Amino acid sequence: MPALPKDMVAIAIKTGASTRAQVTTPPRFKAGDKVVARNINPPTHTRLPRYIRGKRGVVQHNHGGFAFADTRAHGLGDQPHHVYSVRFEARELWGDGAAPRDAVYIDLWEPYIEPAA
Amino acid sequence: MNGIHDLGGMQGFGPIEREENEPVFHADWERRIFALLNLTIAAGQYHVDEIRHAIERMAPADYLMTPYYVHWLHAAEDLLDKKGVVTHAELEQRMAELAKKGGK
Amino acid sequence: MDEHSHTEPPSEPALRIRALESLLVEKGLVDPGAVDEIIELFEKRIGPRNGAKVVAHAWADPAYKKRLLEDGSKAIAELGFGGLQGEDMVVLENTPEVHNVVVCTLCSCYPWPTMGLPPNWYKAAPYRARVVIEPRKVLTEFGVDVSPDVEVRVWDSNAEIRYMVLPMRPAGTDGWSEEKLAGLVTRDAMIGTDIPKVKA
Numbered sequence: 001m002p003a004l005p006k007d008m009v010a011i012a013i014k015t016g017a018s019t020r021a022q023v024t025t026p027p028r029f030k031a032g033d034k035v036v037a038r039n040i041n042p043p044t045h046t047r048l049p050r051y052i053r054g055k056r057g058v059v060q061h062n063h064g065g066f067a068f069a070d071t072r073a074h075g076l077g078d079q080p081h082h083v084y085s086v087r088f089e090a091r092e093l094w095g096d097g098a099a100p101r102d103a104v105y106i107d108l109w110e111p112y113i114e115p116a117a
Numbered sequence: 118m119n120g121i122h123d124l125g126g127m128q129g130f131g132p133i134e135r136e137e138n139e140p141v142f143h144a145d146w147e148r149r150i151f152a153l154l155n156l157t158i159a160a161g162q163y164h165v166d167e168i169r170h171a172i173e174r175m176a177p178a179d180y181l182m183t184p185y186y187v188h189w190l191h192a193a194e195d196l197l198d199k200k201g202v203v204t205h206a207e208l209e210q211r212m213a214e215l216a217k218k219g220g221k
Numbered sequence: 222m223d224e225h226s227h228t229e230p231p232s233e234p235a236l237r238i239r240a241l242e243s244l245l246v247e248k249g250l251v252d253p254g255a256v257d258e259i260i261e262l263f264e265k266r267i268g269p270r271n272g273a274k275v276v277a278h279a280w281a282d283p284a285y286k287k288r289l290l291e292d293g294s295k296a297i298a299e300l301g302f303g304g305l306q307g308e309d310m311v312v313l314e315n316t317p318e319v320h321n322v323v324v325c326t327l328c329s330c331y332p333w334p335t336m337g338l339p340p341n342w343y344k345a346a347p348y349r350a351r352v353v354i355e356p357r358k359v360l361t362e363f364g365v366d367v368s369p370d371v372e373v374r375v376w377d378s379n380a381e382i383r384y385m386v387l388p389m390r391p392a393g394t395d396g397w398s399e400e401k402l403a404g405l406v407t408r409d410a411m412i413g414t415d416i417p418k419v420k421a
Contacts, residue, residue, distance in 0.1 A: 001161030006254030012159055013262060016334075018308035019381050043118050045170040047379045049326055050119060051126040051353065063309070066381055073166035083380050094126070094354055101372040104353055107380035125326035125377065126354045130347035133362060139340050141264045146235040149242055151263070151338075152256040155305075160250045169328055185329070185344050187234055193241065203244050211240035 019072075021080035023065035027110070029084055033059040034116040037086075037108065045073035048112045052104075056116050057088040060105065068109055081110040118170075121177035147186040154189050162202060168192045268337035271302045272385060273406035275312075275335060277399040280390040289387065290314055297335060307334035307383050313376065314387045315413075320367050321386045322360065322413030324352045325378040332383035336411055343412065353377060363414040386413040393419045 004012055029035060039054045040046065047069045063085060067078035086108050090098035124130075142148045158164060171192035172180070180188065197203040245251040275297055279286035289296040293310035297303055303310075310332055313321040325331065326349045331339040342348050352359045356373045360366070367373055376384045388410040394402060409415030 001159075003250050003252040004156055004159040004255050005252050006258045009255050009258040010262060012305075013259070013267075014304040016304040016306070016308040017158075017164075020309065041119055045118065045166065045173065047327060049125045049377070049379060050123050051326075063380075063382055069166045069169075069380070072164065073170040075167075083382070085382075087374075098354075099357060099369070099373065101369075102356060102374070103372070104375045104377060106377045107382050109380065122327055124346055124350040127346075127350040128354070130350045133342050133347045133351070133359065134345070135340070135342045141268075141338055142260075144235070146238045148260045148264070149238045149256065150234075152259045153238070153242055153245060153251060155259055156251045156255055157245065162250065172328065181346055184234075185341060190234055190237060190241075194237070197241075202248070202250070203241065207244060208237065208240055211244055212236050215236060215240055215243070 019067040019078070021065050021067050021078055023080045023082055027062050027082045029059045029062070029082070029110070029113065029115075031059055031061055035059055035084075035086060035108075035113040036116040037113055038111075040112070042070070044070065046070050048108065049106075051093060052088065052106055052108075055088055055092050057086040057092070059113075060085040060087050063107065066109070068111070070109070070111075083107050083109050084113070086113065118173055120173040121175075121180045122173045143184075147184075150186050150189045150193065154193050157193065157197070162200065163196045167196055171195045263333075263338055267333065269335070269406075269408035269411065270403070271300075271337075272332075272335035272408075272411045273403040274399070275300055275302065275385075276387055276406045276411065277402035279312075279387055280394075280402050281399050286387070293385070302334045304334050306330070307332040309382050310335070310385060311382055312385050312387050313374070313413075315389050317371070317389070319372050319374060320360075320365075320413065321374045321376060321384075322352060322356055323376045323378060323384045323386060324349060326350070326353055327377075327379055330378040330383065332385050335385055336408060340408070360414065363409065365414060365416055386411050388415075388417050391417050391419050 036056045037052045037054060040048060063083045065080045066083045068081050071077055071079045085105055088104045090102035093104060172188045175191055198205050246253055279289050289312050293312040297310055315321055329339055329344040353375050356375050357367055378384055405417040407415045410417050
């Protein structure tokens with residue numbers, strides 16, 4: 001691709017580069033579902049932080065389909081998946097020392113989560 | 118990867134240092150690398166996921182000790198070299214030429 | 222290689238970047254005019270005053286506030302803002318029951334169209350490490366004391382959704398123009414590390 005010319009800069013910034021993408025399979029999860037973040041430890045790129053892995057949360061919302069960062073980073077294609085907003089209680093993440101009402105919300109691609117028992 | 122960038126929940130980091138009336142860019146080199154990385158993305162050389170992973174692969178001590186935009190420089194150099202677009206050798210040579218001319 | 226201090230970068234990045242820029246321009250990958258244009262855009266034109274306008278409009282217009290909370294990107298676009306690193310926005314409402322604060326623990330993701338580029342503290346290790354595990358302590362350091370009755374929600378922007386906080390409208394602002402209201406909205410208030418106040 002050629003260089004972006006000066007007079008196209010403002011338009012390009014305004015347009016952006018959304019990674020929203022169509023997912024061909026129906027969503028596995030819906031708001032209210034109890035899930036557990038998988039304990040994956042790939043040496044490659046992932047957007048599932050260690051502090052969430054193996055922890056139990058509740059799906060809040062399906063943001064829709066997005067290209068999967070884990071594959072995109074390695075030239076393995078967009079491989080879109082549903083991305084869910086998931087709530088994790090602070091005490092689930094950090095133990096009883098955490099404030100009882102507090103929570104972390106994080107966006108998880110479908111391959112990051114499994115149904116919780 | 119379980120890299121140094123995955124900081125959530127780590128302890129031992131001290132107070133959050135804030136600069137009053139912080140400028141958007143602290144130096145001209147920050148401006149330039151901000152522009153170059155974004156424009157090379159726009160030119161289709163790589164995208165943000167590759168950049169993030171390149172930064173994650175920095176040596177942990179370097180990641181923590183360098184100014185933020187040095188991470189961007191690392192990513193640009195690493196990816197452009199891997200893709201054969203601007204090799205490390207070319208860059209070193211150009212740096213030597215510029216240094217000789219007396220500019221910094 | 223010499224050790225770098227936190228605040229004073231060595232000359233080497235500057236030289237490396239000059240070399241890089243000259244090679245990229247020579248190879249036709251970067252237009253020098255575009256370099257200046259994109260710098261100007263983010264240094265002078267795009268910044269938290271955009272987000273402050275969004276907040277002020279939501280405070281003044283309940284119907285807009287409803288739209289903003291339902292579909293952040295769409296409502297923000299009504300005011301002419303949007304684009305790179307803000308293509309998919311969710312706006313988080315602070316209430317008497319809930320205080321929201323935003324972070325990117327893994328890197329530095331931040332909603333550029335409404336807030337410009339993030340400050341160094343947002344991108345550095347201490348905030349990213351600490352705010353998910355001890356948000357109340359972090360907020361206190363910022364001068365924000367959250368009552369134990371209030372729920373603190375920390376939003377980790379690890380995917381491509383970008384978050385912005387809609388702070389509560391302060392008391393004593395009845396009848397204020399949107400311009401005056403926007404003047405109360407700090408950048409930190411839209412991250413969640415500040416609360417708008419009317420100066421005494």
